[in-house]
Structure formats: structure tokens, C-alpha cells
Amino acid sequence: ILNVEQSPQSLHVQEGDSTNFTCSFPSSNFYALHWYRWETAKSPEALFVMTLNGDEKKKGRISATLNTKEGYSYLYIKGSQPEDSATYLCACDGSGNTGKLIFGQGTTLQVKP
Amino acid sequence: KAGVTQTPRYLIKTRGQQVTLSCSPISGHRSVSWYQQTPGQGLQFLFEYFSETQRNKGNFPGRFSGRQFSNSRSEMNVSTLELGDSALYLCASSLYGGRKETQYFGPGTRLLVL
Numbered sequence: 001i002l003n004v005e006q007s008p009q010s011l012h013v014q015e016g017d018s019t020n021f022t023c024s025f026p027s028s029n030f031y032a033l034h035w036y037r038w039e040t041a042k043s044p045e046a047l048f049v050m051t052l053n054g055d056e057k058k059k060g061r062i063s064a065t066l067n068t069k070e071g072y073s074y075l076y077i078k079g080s081q082p083e084d085s086a087t088y089l090c091a092c093d094g095s096g097n098t099g100k101l102i103f104g105q106g107t108t109l110q111v112k113p
Numbered sequence: 114k115a116g117v118t119q120t121p122r123y124l125i126k127t128r129g130q131q132v133t134l135s136c137s138p139i140s141g142h143r144s145v146s147w148y149q150q151t152p153g154q155g156l157q158f159l160f161e162y163f164s165e166t167q168r169n170k171g172n173f174p175g176r177f178s179g180r181q182f183s184n185s186r187s188e189m190n191v192s193t194l195e196l197g198d199s200a201l202y203l204c205a206s207s208l209y210g211g212r213k214e215t216q217y218f219g220p221g222t223r224l225l226v227l
Contacts, residue, residue: 099210
């Protein structure tokens with residue numbers, strides 16, 4: 001059974017701080033790792049899809065790295081702003097099947113002004 | 114392009130009733146996946162439809178069912194509602210539902226079962 005874990009569960013930082021969190025997944029049968037940002041009362045927003053070992057993706061102040069051999073991905077936010085407050089979800093493609101993402105529990109980030 | 118839409122946004126039902134939720138995917142997307150989020154749980158996969166066929170199903174009881182229409186719109190039905198079915202139900206669409214494809218999510222339907 002594919003198990004995706006995220007840490008920490010929650011994080012409180014001050015505006016301007018840089019932060020990072022971790023997504024761990026089984027390294028065998030890996031296909032892709034997805035990151036989403038989910039703000040309260042909104043739809044989850046896709047940030048990145050990462051497939052290759054060593055992949056690095058960047059979107060504004062947010063970046064992510066991927067290590068498929070050891071089964072982890074890091075998400076970094078540089079100079080956090082209050083509007084970055086959200087739950088960040090990672091998900092892996094379910095093995096052998098279509099349309100199925102296996103999600104971690106998420107990391108909830110609160111950025112204080 | 115318009116995003117994924119879900120109706121209704123909120124719903125209150127009582128135990129034993131049934132409910133139908135609707136999802137309209139992004140234009141051109143043929144795959145629709147459904148997820149459930151309950152307090153303390155991550156998003157749990159329910160099922161996926163492509164070209165009116167269920168291709169994939171999660172570990173949920175048979176009370177949870179769905180269908181997809183020729184225009185790719187999808188409905189999800191829960192019969193004989195239980196208190197534990199209270200949750201946020203999200204649908205997501207993608208072009209083909211393939212691995213490595215981004216799924217685009219709707220805002221969800223929040224179901225409360227009393």
C-alpha cells in the first residue's frame with residue numbers, strides 16, 4: 001500500500017521567514033509527485049508535478065526538489081508572506097491505476113504579519 | 114477556461130437518505146476523479162471515470178457510486194447516508210487521467226449528515 005507522509009503537520013512562521021517541509025513516499029514504483037496549495041474555502045491549486053530524480057521546480061518564491069531514490073521531496077518557501085498561509089499537500093500517483101492520487105495529510109502553514 | 118465546478122456547495126441530509134453531487138470538469142477534460150476528506154484524514158480517493166466508464170475505484174463501500182455522462186460531467190451518489198459520511202467531497206478533472214497528469218480540483222461539496 002502506497003503511504004505518503006508529510007512533516008511537520010503544522011508550522012507557524014513570521015513574515016519574511018523562509019521555511020521548508022517534507023513529503024516522504026515509497027521509492028519503489030514511483031511515477032510522479034504532485035504538490036498542491038490549498039487555501040481555506042478555495043480549491044486545491046496545483047503547484048508542481050515532478051517525475052525525475054533530482055528534479056527542481058520553481059514558481060515565484062516557492063520551489064521544490066525531488067529525490068526518488070530515497071523517497072522524499074522538499075517544498076521551500078522563501079520570504080514567507082501572509083498570503084502563503086495555506087495547507088500544502090503532496091500526492092503520488094497510485095500504482096497501476098489511472099486518475100488516482102494518494103495524498104499525504106498536509107502541512108498547514110500560518111504566516112504571521 | 115472555466116475551472117472545475119461542483120454543485121451544490123453545501124448540503125445537509127439525515128441518516129438513511131441518499132444524496133447526489135455533481136461535478137463539471139474543465140472543458141476538454143475527459144477524466145473525473147472523486148475524493149473524500151473527513152476531519153483528521155487526508156484526501157481519500159473514491160473513484161475515477163473516463164469516457165463514461167469507471168476505470169478505478171478506491172476502498173469505499175458500495176453505497177458510494179458514480180457515473181459520467183457523454184459531456185464528461187460526473188455525478189456521485191451516496192445511498193443510505195451514515196453520520197460518518199459527513200465530509201468534504203472534491204472532484205478533480207484532467208485530460209486523460211494518466212499518471213503524471215495534473216488534476217484540477219473543484220471547490221468541493223460539504224455534506225453534513227445529521
